[in-house]
């Protein structure tokens with residue numbers, strides 16, 4: 001169960017409100033491209049994707065200097081596409097309105113592939129300036145389309161006609177989603193309201209950029225440097241990489257603890273230096289909250305007010321109500337009900353965990369009361385004592401390259417995919433660390449796509465792990481291949497060393513690969529049908545995490561990095577036994593953030609003081625003092641650096657109910673997690689259709705019934721509620 005900084009799809013696109021229509025995935029529309037891509041331009045970002053595999057982004061040639069012109073030209077061409085649709089004198093039909101709308105903004109979509117890399121994988125102050133400059137222009141562009149009355153009338157005409165004469169199922173779904181998208185984005189507003197609506201979005205887009213830049217600033221500028229007497233408890237590999245980071249930062253001879261989760265988490269788990277633990281903890285949980293030029297509190301208030309005003313124009317009481325209507329949960333109440341059904345068990349478990357830790361501290365003569373910067377440290381001690389499980393020992397069997405092979409094995413068994421490394425130089429990459437594999441069908445050899453992996457942390461790369469596509473599958477203009485990527489922040493090893501990762505990080509690695517498989521297995525006809533339903537798209541990836549602990553993976557791929565010996569059965573037994581360990585901490589830190597997200601958007605933002613609201617809400621929830629929210633409000637990028645996860649952070653748990661329940665289907669099957677019949681149903685109903693059918697209906701086709709909460713409670717070691 002992971003609540004990392006995991007995001008799916010193009011992270012930047014999530015910042016755009018009208019993502020379904022404008023930023024649908026890239027297409028390979030030959031005629032269309034000839035018409036609009038300016039092949040003779042010097043601007044690399046605007047050039048047609050060339051080379052093998054149906055054409056590839058020229059990541060090796062992109063430059064920041066080209067970005068502004070490329071985005072502006074892309075927007076111009078996108079608007080021309082819309083004009084062409086509007087200039088059609090014939091009555092609106094699916095073919096003359098919806099299809100060209102699906103195919104529109106092709107150049108801009110291509111440009112945004114580069115833009116996504118430059119903002120998430122290779123960011124720099126220079127790029128961030130350009131981003132800031134472009135944000136309001138992109139917002140204007142969005143508004144010009146989502147608020148285009150004539151365009152909406154044409155879409156509405158197709159929609160209305162389809163109410164009497166339904167279209168084929170996939171076309172009907174595209175029309176429904178498109179129409180709903182317009183409606184939810186203010187297409188029904190009057191002229192005056194539309195002007196205000198556009199102004200709000202413009203302002204919001206700048207605030208989102210400011211918010212994430214502030215967090216990034218605080219991540220880069222609060223580094224804790226240790227001297228050689230302050231390394232107690234830390235592992236050799238951690239010390240080595242901390243020394244290397246210090247050298248890169250010009251602090252030779254010291255050891256750098258950066259202000260990122262991948263540094264903070266292991267440091268707090270192992271360091272014996274309590275005072276330093278407090279400093280590192282405080283830096284991390286104060287990101288965006290330092291009462292300086294980079295403080296996010298005022299920005300959050302402004303965002304909440306503007307969001308509420310915007311949905312108010314359309315007659316909604318609050319942002320959550322507007323947001324959830326096309327989600328699987330449908331209403332904020334249903335989402336809150338689920339969270340509050342689990343919450344009491346989670347905080348009760350925290351109290352037990354703290355009591356266990358206090359006992360360990362007392363017995364070892366540490367005279368202290370457990371504070372938040374002690375939680376990970378003493379939890380690790382309890383883990384070792386209670387489960388005799390040493391995370392560092394487990395790490396010796398978790399090598400990044402073997403885990404990659406393990407994922408390929410799972411993809412082979414469930415999806416019939418084969419992954420073959422692409423020779424270096426054949427596919428352009430944006431950094432030497434990126435490697436590429438070709439994905440084919442194991443039996444037919446049919447080409448499915450390319451998988452790009454960017455594994456290591458670097459300056460300018462955002463924290464966490466995520467998956468994205470550069471091109472998605474569609475078949476409405478001939479079949480396209482899929483270009484998908486996974487991105488992580490593993491600490492790059494010293495030369496010659498294996499990358500050893502924690503069990504948690506291995507789980508996240510599988511998680512992101514689940515998103516990639518979801519992209520690869522798509523069989524939808526139209527781009528819009530690749531879009532995700534936020535509380536559903538985490539389900540597929542969360543489910544894939546389960547294969548990490550299957551016997552087939554354990555026995556073949558979890559081998560010692562030096563001896564090559566498979567992980568001992570006794571250690572595996574301990575890992576399985578310990579799987580419910582620390583669930584109080586994990587569930588509570590996550591749920592506190594998810595509840596805060598929802599409550600912030602249900603509240604009246606008029607005079608809201610974010611700091612006070614956070615404190616009071618946590619108090620009302622009886623939040624234990626010994627741990628913070630996973631993402632404190634001033635650094636909650638999921639919710640405030642765009643709209644992708646706003647009132648949607650609950651979605652991880654919503655999806656996890658499905659995950660636990662779907663896992664049961666495999667556990668009950670004769671072939672277990674590799675049962676052929678269940679795997680076929682998994683691909684057919686839960687992966688391949690993406691958003692081409694209602695998720696609730698897709699789930700019922702897989703399971704024969706709706707998901708139930710019991711399996712989730714059991715998986716977390718919580719008491720099952722009595723009905």
Ligand SMILES: [Zn+2]
Nearest residue numbers: 006007538541
């Ligand atoms: Zn995810």
